[in-house]
Amino acid sequence: MALSIKQAAKMHLLLVEDDPELGRQMTSWMAEAGHRLHWVETGRAALDWMKGHSCDAAILDVGLPDIDGFSIVETLRGRGVTTPVLFLTARVGVPDRVRGLAAGGDDYLTKPFAAEELLARLDALYRRAAQSPPTRRRTGNSYLDPVRRRVTCEGEAVDLQPREWTLLEVLMNHEGRIVPKQFLLEQVWDIRFDPGTNVVDAMICRLRRKLETAGSNIHIETIRGKGYAFKKEPA
Amino acid sequence: MLALFVGTSIALTLIFVRSTVSRDLRRFDAAVVMNDLVEYAAIYASSGIKGVLDVFPAGQSSDSSAIRITSPDGIILFEEIPPGIHVYAWPAKPPSNDWSARKTVLQELTSPETELRLTIGAIRLRDGNYLWFGRTDEEAQRYQHNITIYLWLAGILAAAVALLPVIWYSHEVLIPIRSFTNSARRLHLPEGTARLMVPRAIPELQTLASVVNAGLDQILSLTRELQSTNDQLAHELRTPLARVRGNLENLLDKSDNAAAQDAAARSLEEIDRAAQLVQHILTIRGGDHGALRLYRQQTPVHQIITNLVDLFTPAAEDRNLTLGIQQGLDLVLNLDRELITQAISNLLDNALAYTPKGGKINLRWQAEGTGVVIFVEDTGPGVHREEMQMIWERYNRGSSAVVRHPGIGLGLSLVRAISTAHGGSVGVTNRVTGGASFWIKLPQG
Incomplete structure (x- = not known):
């Protein structure tokens, strides 16, 4: 059952979120789901952390106080980092979503969101990155x-x-x-x-x-x- | 059109002038014949036939005149007739009127062999003989021909001069106005940065364009402001909603108390509905005021409809309704795919809610111009005539109504706002067979 082993795989995640309440909630959800999560509150801190670390996927708030999420991904992609990125944002317009995907993001989730929605999307990103072939x-x-x-x-x-x-x-x-x-x-x-x-x-x-x-x-x-x-x- | 008018007026002028000129020339010919008759009669009287014989060839330069002297019985005593005039049948005898001296009679002769007309006259001489003199209208016709050519030239020249202001008018005024209209057509589109362009137009039009453009700039800046206010409002609302939602989820997961779990689950639904309501209100306001940002892309309309019918079929069957598609042409238009999907979905949702069990809902579409009209037809109760306009804006006028009925009633307003943002329109008609037919008309973007 290769598939269920992958499912159980614990992801190593980066969260960039300036809202302390949301950050705290997501930290606890990811811990319960078995994932390991590193949480930073600014874009600069995220870019610094990514210099010395790698992760399976990054969750990025778009509206950050210092650098916006889109620019962070552009910088990371410029450095050759291919880590899957999920944007988390209060902006719901399709043009925003298109802009995010064009910047190099892989998925887009709008606030408010369900914990399960975030987990399902992270799963999908991980599966896509791992390029696991469909298995009978x-x-x-x-x-x-x-x-x-x-x-x-x-x-x-x-x-x-x-x-x-x-x-x-x-x-x-x-x-x-x-x-x-x-x-x-x-x-x-x-x-x-x-x-x-x-x-x-x-x-x-x-x-x-x-x-x-x-x-x-x-x-x-x-x-x-x-x-x-x-x-x-x-x- | 203009050329036809000018041509006709020149031709009419020509016909009139020709007929007048030709009448005058005839009179002139008659006068010449009369004059010559009297002159030759005088020469005859003083010098006899010999005198006439001497004078005639010298006096008449061309082949266009002839002279003849006959006895009262018609026997020709003398004649000088050039070949061209032989073709006419001269009268055999002088006119039988009661002739008195110097009385002349003129008549016109034609011949099948020539188009020229011969004017002849006879005068009774003192010795009882008759002097005949004839003259063709060759000269007159030449004049007439020349006059025709000059008239045409003058007419065309005059028309050309008269057309100059027309050409100027169409070039300097009509063409700019037409391009004015064309650019004005694009102005109503949301986020329209199109402006009236009238290069090289007359100063009055340029002033008008700049005044209109200044107004449009102001509208655009207001629209941008509305957009950013909307974005900010959405952000300010969505972040706290996200915090509350997270806490409620934790409560639902962690609580062992069934009542608390139930409360949390219901609150979660309410939060999602509230978030969606805010979204809908912002979309409606944005769409109605031209501040909705569209993400237009080449969108196959038939595919959207098929996809939605797929999605709604199980729900329709649960309600004992038949959901059908009347296939139209494959149409690909430049639309915001997601918003148009939502608009059609809302019409379907509406139809499912109002069609009684056993009913039928049918989707069809047809090309109109370069755009499309999409119809959602049901076998429900139809719409009262006085409500046909109202249903599109119900719950959209006052915010109080919205608050009292969260999540309901905005569907059709949203449809209209999305259509308006695309430069389209919406409507509803009652079908002859019963039920309503809601439609969305969308132009090519």
Whole structure:
């Protein structure tokens, strides 16, 4: 189970955040998730620290008192540092996001955000950086094949629509973690706003019904106020 | 158009002048014939045929006149007729009128062999013989031809001179006004840095342009200020919301108390809704006031719609609704993909909320000009005529209404703001078959 070992891999993270409350919260969340986190409050301190250290990913606030987050990444990329960078910002406009990605950032999360959202995104960044190839895997009586994009249960193929497969795959890739609705919307439908109607719930219910009907012991749990989680056995 | 007008007026002038000139020339020819008749009659009276014989060749330089003397019975006593005048059939006898001395009768002869007309006249001489004199209108026609050419030249020259102010007007006034209009068309776009450009136009237009441009500069600076205020407001609100949200999450995770967990979960939902509400209000205000920054890119409209229908289908089926697409042409337009997706999504959300079970929601789109109109049609109750305008701004007028109904009612205002920011429009009509048809019209960016 190579995938779950990677999942359990403890990341070494850099956090640049000038708000003490948010910094404190993130420090505790990352510790609980098993990651090691170095927290600095200014852009200058971040650039200095990066001279002598390396990390698996950096979380960067954009609105810092000394140097803005975009400039920090530009400087780091100029030095040849390829560490994945996630921007954390109160600016929600698409032009801001585009500017951040153009500066060399890898992902963009707007405040306020859910702890699970941050963890899921860090996971995704890490996975992308590690370039792990899709792996076939068995969970209980089910067999998931990311190459052929299908699930078989006791040898029988479960009839899934392409989107349903993508949804299952995203959940599977974050096994053991709670995946928030917004993260699913972005990963599966490329949608970065809340469409209002309980569209994700409806899609999850349909996927769950199909898996149950096929007799699979893959279970997708709904965690109120947080999101969904992929489990092997019904809780 | 102008050329046609000038040509017609020259031609009309010409026709009039020609007919007048030709009448005058005829009279002139008649007078010449009359005059010569009397003159030759006088020569005949003093010197007889011989005198006429001597004088005629000397007096008539061209081939255009002829002379003949006949007896009262019509027997030709003498004649001098050049070849060109042989083609006319002269009268065989003198006119049978009651002739008195010096009375002359003129008549015009034509011939199928020539276009020239011959004017002839006869006069009774003292010895009872008749003197005939004829003259063709060759000279007159030559004059007329020359006059026609001169008239054309004069007409064209006059028209050219008259056109100069027209050309000046169209070059100095119409063309700048047209470019004025073209640049003015781009002005309404948000973040529009386009300005009226009238290089080489008349001073009055340049003044107008600079006055308008100064106004636009001021609007742009106000717009920028509004944008930065919006950004700042968002930042000031979002950071504390993020702190509160984090603490609530910790409470939800750490608390063993079910009531506390429930309270925390509900508060988390409220916070997310509040953050989204602020975002929507800022987007609506920005869109309505031209201060919404768009990130335009080549966007396949059909793909957005298909993607959204995919997303909404399970939710629609749960409500026992059929969600369909009427495929149109593949259209790629320069739009803010995310905002347009949100606008269409809001219309879908609206349709799902108002269409009763068993109903049908249909999406279709059609090209209009270089843009597109997207329709979301439902089989719901439709919209009251008096509400058709109001629904787009309900909850958007007073902030109090917004606060009382958090998270609801902003959907359509948002749709309108996004469309306006793209230079487009929105509307709703009731379908003949029942239900409403909401549309968004978007021009090519």
